[in-house]
Amino acid sequence: MSNETGRNKLSVHVRWRPLNELEAICGQIKQQGTTVNTSSLFSISVDSQSPGNGRPWTSPPAFKAVLGPQDGNAEVYESVVAPAIPKILEGHSCNFFAYGHSGSGKTHTIVGYDYEKGRELGLCLAASRKLFEALDSQRVGGRRTDDEDEYKLGVGFSLFELRKNIAFDLLNGQKECHIRQGADGKTHIRGETELLDGGRVRVQPLTQRACWTFDSLREELVQNLGRRAVGSSTVHDQSSRTHAVLRLEVINRRLIEARMAVVERESELVPVGKRATDIAIEEQMKGIMKNAEGAWVANPDYQVNQRRIDEAEAERSSYEAHVAAAEERVKALLSSEEAGCLGGKMVFVDLAGAEYQTEKGTQSIKQTPQERQEGRQINTDLLALKEVIRAWSADDPRIPFRLSPLTMVLREHFVGAVRGTSAMIVTVSPAKSQYAATLNSLKYGSLVGTASL
Structure with missing residues (x-):
């Protein structure tokens, strides 16, 4: 104290x-x-x-x-x-x-x-x-x-x-x-x-x-x-x-349900976040190649699909927002005047x-x-x-x-x-x-x- x-x-x-x-x-x-x-x-x-x-x-x-x-x-x-x-x-x-x-x-x-x-x-x-x-x-x-x-x-x-x-x-x-x-x-x-x-x-x-x-x-x-x-x-x-x-x-039951919702939103984020990461890595790897000296250089035969990366990142951001909203719901319950103790x-x-x-x-x-x-x-x-x-x-x-x-x-x-x-x-x-x-x-x-x- x-x-x-x-x-x-x-x-x-x-x-x-x-x-x-x-x-x-x-x-x-x-x-x-x-x-x-x-x-x-x-x-x-x-x-x-x-x-x-x-x-x-x-x-x-x-x-x-x-x-x-x-x-x-x-x-x-x-x-x-x-x-x-x-x-x-x-x-x-x-x-x-x-x-x-x-x-x-x-x-x-x-x-x-x-x-x-x-x-x-x-x-x-x-x-x-x-x-x-x-x-x-x-x-x-x-x-x-x-x-x-x-x-x-x-x-x-x-x-x-x-x-x-x-x-x-x-x-x-x-x-x-x-x-x-x-x-x-x-x-x-x-x-x-x-x-x-x-x-x-x-x-x-x-x-x-x-x-x-x-x-x-x-x-x-x-x-x-x-x-x-x-x-x-x-x-x-x-x-x-x-x-x-x-x-x-x-x-109370409202708090229990709100916390369970956080766990569920986090579980939904996992595959979406993994997919966004995989797409970004895949596109970046396609965009590079090894030259005759063994050094990594830009691949002239492939144009990185930035739109595909951005769409996957946007989807991840959307699901991250769902998690944040669920967490805010818990915080709101704990800080509301009617919650009391x-x-x-x-x-x-x-x-x-x-x-x-x-x-x-x-x-x-x-x-x-x-x-x-x-x-x-x-x-x-x-x-x-x-x-x-x-x-x-x-x-x-x-x-x-x-x-x-x-x-x-x-x-x-x-x-x-x-x-x-x-x-x-x-x-x-x-x-x-x-x-x-x-x-x-x-x-x-x-x-x-x-x-x-």
């Missing part, structure tokens, strides 16, 4: 999870959070675990809130996500990230595990429920809507994971998708390519599932989250080895478990070669995310979104969140056995928090 100086800001929150029975026997990290009056931000201190070193590590004032083991998902939702709902209802975009080492509670925070009890709903489901409650009271253009009305507001959601620089569409059987940057500078996630009659080629966008009730969204989400890849790491036996990205968007987005990112190097004197964790390879890629993504947040918060003219696939796919959400809000939840364990990982997470969170000041 923008503050009084026009800069974007991302707030960072810390969540300490409870100890399990085994961890309680081994003891917990001594930590303390204090506020700094001038900034109303928290600074966190944790005691050193190194023998002979009694100096605690203390962060700068970088955290907006510190949530303790006694705080459930309901408290986290009220602190972090609830303030964003009004912005969604104004059509803005809001982003939420869960960062932490494996086993620190990221997935529990974002998704939750007890889907029937409201207190332990993950942030994405709690936000969905509140969003549906708000949408049910909305009236589009001052009129009531029913379940079959094209104006009725619902929530469309997309769910994909990033693993080894590849996106997998979890709503479409984990189909591999391609991450591409278009000529417009935007990042596109493209799914399957269909060959249709007449040479048409339809490139399916990332699947978006339309839901008109909270119960239907919850059922779909829980079912498809089960497809997410997990691995048995040395830190956690069900460690998320991918970044999971869940997008929620306020939609149409197009408002919430993006939840459950980042892969952060990997770390242990410091001298701390417990050593052995990793398999596969874990080390995955860890390097995860760290690359997380460092890229930090750099993007730093540049975005500073309003830098060049934000390095292309540093990793993760930041590429999040580009539109950072750009669209200028008038929305963004937040990161750093999940940490108070167990002494995970001191090194916890300290690493707090350091990352403090760097992100201070970069956003």
